[in-house]
Amino acid sequence: MYSNKYIFIYSSIMVIIVAAILSTAAMLLKPFQDRNIAVEKMRGILSSTNIESTTNDAIKLYDKYIKEEIVIDASGDIVSNYENGSFTKGDIRAFDIDLKKELYNKSKKLNYILPLLVCEKDGKKTFIIPLYGKGLWGPIWGYFALSENYNKVVGVTFAHKAETPGLGAEIDTKAFQKQFIGKEIFNDKGDFTSIKVVKGGIDLIPETLRKHGVDAISGGTITSNGVSDMLNDCLENYLPYIKKQK
């Protein structure tokens, strides 16, 4: 039989050793992970405007195409502007904004700021709006690229932390995201409609609404609804800004 003293010493030493190993590993690997996350973010942003990048050239392509990073406040005024690698106003880079925190501030009725990225490719501007919302198992996020008149969707990317592989996780596939291209977020009267993810397919809804909807994923209803909510909640924050630009 082992004495209590032995058991206490044994477990204390074990815990200390394990803690040391894990924290060392976490610290050593952190720079790699941070870089991966930043590159992943850039790839998501580029991909939403249909620029395909690889892990290796993402940083270069990002610098080439994303000309402006604008930060706006809740009333739609520009707080900060980062253009071609230097600030012309303010000192916050839209790329570094933690959207989750800002949306939390919004829900608590505190001041919040929003990122908006401007991509310029072949003389055409697209506006990229970062998205953040809830899926079934964890957060989902993405980037939403709008055409110059702030109405037509140029492209969209979604990503997720923990959706079910093969079901909800399908939101990050091209097949799902392709459906959004050419859809519109304002109706003919100019009212904001967002884009709905429709369970059972858009054939079920009236024809006039079809340009504001896409097919949901079979077996991924909660994730699909999460995408709908995320689009609505994130895009509506930009309405004051869009109104001022028009």
Next chain:
Amino acid sequence: MNSEKNEREPLFSFKNRKLLLNPLNKDNPITIQVLGICSALAVTAKLEPAFVMALSVIVVLTISNVIISLLRNGIPPRIRIIVQLVVIASLVILVDLFLKAFVFDVSKQLSVFVGLIITNCIIMGRLEAFAMGNKPWPAFLDGLGNAIGYGWILIVVAFFRELLGSGTIWGYPVLDKLGLYDLGYKNNGFMILPPMALIIVGIIIWIQRARNKDLIEEK
């Protein structure tokens, strides 16, 4: 210790080979012992995540079996389950950190399921039933065998679910290239839902028992 053992029995003696090969077939953790079913349902809708999952389980189970086997004489029996869990959990976190640092894309696909390896009953089961009472080399073989036994079932299930459910293999649209869709074929959406994984595992069990009469229970 290894050289001393070498004198007594060769590294791949009949007994050791059985440790490695039995779990692949007639002692398979999924189809015979019916363990680890949960992840077999969850990650097998596509081939790639199933493959990486199998690989991660191989790494975790093999290494933790060896570690526990090395420690086995010092572990106080009263806290042995805790010690086993600590070893498994640390290894899983390490695997997760490495995946995130070096194969970020794959780690994104597997998401939460890497973390869930900790709760995979096969791993705890092998540590408790085998590694606690055996030397490191047999424990290594046992861990490797069981993990591969788990892995190949996962890959077979994922192959059929992806092929029939999404019409692709490893993301490559085979059925589309074969032109089956033009003939009126449609993907079976039911295949990507979890119940079909159970049915496929059931079919594997059926085939296995039909071929190996030893597995059939006497009434």
